[in-house]
Amino acid sequence: MKYRSLMTFFLVLCLGILTACSSSPKLEGSLSYDDIKGSGLANSCPQLPETSMDSINIGADRSYQLKALCLQPQTFAVRRSALMKRQESKFVPSKLLTRESSTLDQISGSLKIGPDGNLTFVEQGGFDFQPITVQLPDGERVPLLFTVKGLVAKNQDAAASLSPSTRLVGTFEVPPYRTSSFIDPKGRGLTMGYDSAVGLPVQADREDFSRQNNKAFDIGQGHISLQVNRVNRATGEIAGWFESEQPSDSDFGSKEPMAVEIRGQFYGRIESEIA
Template structure:
């Protein structure tokens, strides 16, 4: 199909399906494979929120998608090893894949929940960054150390973390998964309506100079690259030995956007279909 035939139809956001194949997972012979053209298509997104009755347990609520047909992850490549006993080891190998998708959903009560759908693994780059703080008169610029949320720190050594490495998942063909690290929904140069940002912009809202150091406003004033942890699990449901195609379902649980540290993240569950080609 040509670009003009696909444009506006939503087909570009739909992962391929295996028309003919087998549900016998033993058709995937033990060995090392290159998994290409891996695609993840969310079909159901739920958000955990507090129950209506006071003191009740939080429940998963169904949501309405607001970002149309722009939710899938595609062009992902990975190394896949299948053992004689059915064990699986997957390591994403293509760092240029489309493995980040900003999505916004709406809860039944009308609240909108943005989040960054991803399967990026735990970050592995450490370093130091600074915040460019503009003076109220917008004349002088000075560098000030930027304070980071604890979720941006490596739990092993306390280093600051920025870029994510590729996903590593393990298990068996019916259930293999791994931990993911969700980057900040907003970049460091994003400015809120008050002109406050992570690496540029004002320190505080101009209308509240006298309360610039208030702890109550600290979360809104001090913007952070606020990443969070999650996990994803895959399951193989169908395979076509003649073409090397595999398909199945996945489920990921990850945090929502925090407005650069100003809000408490919500738990988001993404369920859907995945597809790939073994070679």
């Protein structure tokens, strides 16, 4: 009886060890498409360990590229108008509705010392926009085009290096949320559809009528701050936090855009161009 109980114990122990080994997670570098699909990992930016506290010198006589720039938003806030006249408008936390497709990735651009002596980054291309929608606590939904198109950012301390204290600040363009061929539910559009959805507008609503029917492809402007807090000189990698503020969608000028504040983390890689 004791022998049978002992054999049962060892059998359970061996099965437990085999199960634990077979269910061990794979390394990130060995993940397949099926492992990543639906997991949300594709929406995450790479990160550096907290021990990466080096600095990368940027020579004034050389050209550099900032590649694989990735911006992963983590919090959203929308500025709401004050209910009372004496109150100030404030940013209200909002909820992301676009699931796991909000990250900007593979953005690249030039990085060099400008004529004014400041380190300057000029964005040149990549997956630099992402249409997303956020929801306010009262249920209102705010669409926006999260982007850094045409970003020109400069170092604030006039240092010719990238270190954990470097902060790049600049502005960028914000195109409309939709393309010019979009047609609204009443058949109106910028390049297609009807010119008007009603016959004779009421005199009191003439201004509102004009805004709803005269579509305009307006380009907004946003600004962003990239705070570097980790640098790996051996690999040229940098990482840190960003804070961006940009306008939301205006439906081709038919409504006033809202200011949206976006915060998150970023990652990039510095490469020197060979002359």
